[in-house]
Amino acid sequence: MEKILIVDDDMYVVESLKFALKDKYDLCLAYNSKAALEHYKNSEIAVTVLDVKFGKDNGLELYYKIRELNPQAIVIVTTPYGNVNYDNFKYISEAIRSGIFFYLTEPIDFKELELLIAKGVEMYNLYKQINYLNAEAKKNYETYGIIAESASMKNVLKTVEKVKNIDSNVLITGESGTGKGIIARIIHEQGNRKNERINTVNCAAIPKDLLESELFGYKKGAFTGAVGDKKGYFELSNKGTLFLDEIGDMDISLQGKLLHAIQEKTITPLGSEEPIEVDVRIITATNRDISSLVNEGKFREDLFYRLNVINIFLPPLRERREDIPYLVEYFIYKYSRKLSKNISKVDNDFIKTLEGYDFKGNVRELENLIERAIALSDNNILTKKDIMNYINKGYESNEHIGKKLIPIFVGETLEMIEKKVIKETYRICNYNQKDTAELLGITDRTIRNKFKKYNYDERA
Template identity: 40%
Template sequence: MDTPRILIADDDKKTRDFVAAFLSYKGYQVFQAFDGQDALQKIELNDVQMVITDIMMPRVNGLEFIKQLKSIRPDIVTIAYSAFANFEMTANLLKAGAFFYLEKPFNLDELETHVKRGLEHQALQSKSFRSKPCIKNRALLNNIIGESEKMLSLFEMIEKVSSSDSTVLIQGESGTGKELVARAIHDLSTRAQKNFVAVNCAAIPDDLLESELFGHVKGSFTGAVATRIGRFEMADKGTLFLDEIGDMKANLQVKLLRVLQNKELEPVGASRPKKVDVRIIAATNQNLDQLVVSKAFREDLYYRLSVIPIMLPALRERDADIALLLNSFLDKFNRSKQRNVQGFDRDVMEVLSSYDWPGNVRELENLVERMVILKGSGIISLNDLPEKYRGKRGPVMRTEQVNLPESGFCLNSAVEEFENRLILQALQRSGGNKKEAAELLNLKRTTLIEKLKKKKLVFGETHTAG
């Protein structure tokens, strides 16, 4: 594996040399730059994975440098630091794309922790940044997190769809990010400077939804004390996102179809229609094909909406993205909740990567928020996971107290013997089923088999060999 390459940008040579010496000692290849402009030139000559930069620098300061860097090399991870910290500065840096922000003077161990995490994050995303140059507007897709093949295909589809005005139907399970995709299509389109208006058709009572969508005139019904424009008019020249379209009642489906066909709407109680220029993006977690067959959804409206269908993958279908999502949500909630959780241990990553995620990305995000708030600091371990995510594993075993003999003993032998006993107990409890035994030990089945071979353990014997 190649040695990670890091660039330090700071006009203070003493600080720059100090950080560079520490990282060089830790085994990284380090380059130096005296300000943002010099750093941009150095990056052209050296393929770095990470930049650590001061904020207060002459010519091109740290904030402007990060903005420019992200526009040309979004795959490079940046860590910023300054002695003049405030909330607004931190927010601007993170918004510009900084991976983490440190206050000077900072602890070198803390710096190393974030360098390791940043490089892990960079490794997850760099392959797809370089192998998919056809994704031209990656910076505008940053809110949609994913580097798996299915997500990269989705990014390409979003770019292609955004250049047209055709209606789009986004389908996928709850929590897969349908509104994020709709917003990305809008942001990449020629309508980006106009309104993006979202309506959840299932959240508004049926007797109010017509007025919400099309507006009403004063006196058209009880309570209509003033004329009000609807969501369609709010989205004129822009995009209207109709979420949970499968819950729309039949009478409104007819009116929506008329708007799509004639590009005009009729407010409740109005005597004449109004012209509107709105792009429709609809979404549902229901199977509209089945609803059409059962006559619960109009077939003609379905074909009008699904000119361009997009199917979002469930999280269990793209488990390669889970580590990336975990780290992204961890950073988000560390900032918003003012916590300092440093990461997830390997067992947690393995457990969460194999979980089924019925609530998809939304469920994962909610879980990370909960754990960050409750943990506060340190590393999230299996004991921090709610029981339903641990499955059969249960809480991590706490060993009995052992008193160290006066003469001492061999720690390696004791640990080896303890591990052997646990493996044999797990096999005994599972009746020799290696898959179940591996689950009890929070191991992969292949890992358990390798341990059995290496240790020459035989189930049923009361002793261990080798």
Template identity: 45%
Template sequence: MNKLLIIDDEKAICNSLKFAFEDKYKTYIAKDFPTVKKYISMYYFDIVLLDLKFGDIDGLEVLKYIKKDLGECQVIIMTAYSSIDSSIKAMKLGAWDYVLKPLSLDNLEMIIEKAIEYKNLSSRLQDMHNELSAIKSDKIIGKSKGIKDVFNLINKVKNVDVNVLITGESGTGKELVAREIHYNGKRKKERFEVVNCGAIPKNLIESELFGYEKGAFTGAVKARKGKFMLANRGTLFLDEIGEMDSKTQVKLLRIIQDKVVYPVGGEDGIKIDVRIIAATNRKLLEEIEKGNFREDLYYRLNVININMPSLRERIEDIPLLVEHFIKKYNQALNKNIKSISPEALKLLKAYNYKGNIRELENILERAIILTENEIIDVHDLPYQVIRDENIKIPDDKLIISIYDTFEVIEEKVIRKAIDKIGSKRKIAKILGISERTLWNKIKKYGI
């Protein structure tokens, strides 16, 4: 429910306006400036009705105070004919509109509704602007069977209001799937909010999700909307849901069932309409067996499961991904890399990606930054990709790059020597160091 603040020093006007709008808006009355400051510090207001003749205080100064603290709040000026010039000044200072006294409640209600509609539209346009670059630069790339299956499921669920659980290893692109569902579905004109459940401390996750009222805890100097309220009519993406603590799991389950959110420190529930998409790299059924995740919440979230295949399961997509990342970082880094050599691409296809697509992207970003040529070649790739078992070279040789640090080169030499020679005493003699020094370096590099 939107919050409405009525600022007027006439008790009768305040009471009549509260009576007219309290069923539709959560309504507050301020008949003096100290009360205005109190409410502005406590709550976020969507609409303010401000009388320009506010006792001995200049209504324009009150307007400046409100807009300074609540920039997105829509202020509607209530004024008499004699103060129309001041109303025009108020519009220049950021007021939404003005209405003449005596007030027409029907006309005022229409203006309030238009103000809220405009506010919501402006907020959504800003969100879309913020998301646009991410949507353009990052998308699901591939033609493998696993990715085709993912696209098929996305098309089936994008316009159906069911909860979706996206599973898969870290770096496989689970958030991209959530964005595809949202931005191609019927909720695409509304907000897409993201919460990383693993990145927020346990003592803050509830206030992040549900919001809080002023004074709910130390540091809560002002009320704040939570992600559920921000995502109302849109989509809330709960990333790393497997990291959520048991207490918050109980509250999340209740919200899914009742579709009502209670801000921390608040008594009144807020009705919401939010689609939930969750993601995890954990095996939740195993977490349920361990007592770390609620079984009832699992089945509430896992109405539809979309599993993202690892990059190791979709090797045929690597050339397409490489091409995509070269284009992306050419633009971001102002480079002009034309392509990748067949030998380098072969190594990328042979590599065992523990970090999946995120690791491949990191490898290519590094290569694009470091290479001085127009073609990414073998020597532009990091050691873990061009390790000995990935490329045929003589037994007594290894590949190093001029961009490798001395420590990286030293580690490569020791690993190669241990693999091919074995004897630590003999290796130490060949390298011209003591056995103790060799053992220290082996320990240092975790060999």
């Protein structure tokens, strides 16, 4: 039974309320402010019914004290009819603005009051539910530093818990911007290697020959330019974790050496004869479908099985829309602090619009959108208007690409530049040829011709 606190010194009112409510609620009675506050501090009160004037005490002052203890307190104020002079009226309307649930003038209509209390209790239970959900969200956030409200993301965290302290290789898959990088970091930071280093190597960003020496290191004189010994990331990650990002883009000629290093737990730097033992946890991630790369002969099957002992799949944001409101709140908090803006609220339409939007760039796209809206907003509340421009442009706008830059060197031919742009756009569009054409503003036919011209096949 929910607790209702009645603060009044009029015995007639108290007795009538007792009679009307005693079977439905657990009633607490107080005849002065001190007793009322004691009740409030010591038990969970759902609704308070408060006389604006009882004895020497002022009900509205008590109301403000209660609100200080609990800003969500639901308080119904009763005021004697004749007592609503201009000053009182001002005082009461101020209280209403500050959040009084309702006020009734005396003589009290007990049926109406009963109905109001029922409504108040309903609201109290709603608050309770919201607070519980927020606390749950906070728990995930406090432990892992990420938002994971949807069932699928909660499952991801369950898997993280299971694998964090074992050394089995983990392959994280999912579209661009779904949080693969962040999950790799969490596995390391929560696990028993947390006091050692995690090194990240992006296999797509480094040319093949350089990648080999980055991973395995080299000895002085191993090749022209090797003026000294250099440790590779395997050695640098000894006892810690090596996160190989975009593993699907690793050249097949390097994959054998990686497999060897993982199986034998030893590496041999370029130009050396001496194998070095390494104890490294391997986490990999890709937004490519590795099993089809295997079928196409671009990824070694044996390496795939080695890496994919445990698979963590991060679903696209459009398949876990429950996360959207929580992510919005989180990014608003993050960016209003970062950009020194005082934005604390969003209107309902803002959230609804985002919940209905298909984020092709996933969480990263949502994050960029919020940052931009906050940077440009003049108010302390974000409304649908702040994002409509972006949403309407949809995929035509390329702001969601994640502010990804590619290097272009003076002296490169236009053809070389075009090739790079197409390749990177293709990657960002999760290897979808149609989306790539759309983003580049060319027709499907043109993109097919370009692919042919540059000798790309579907997954170049």
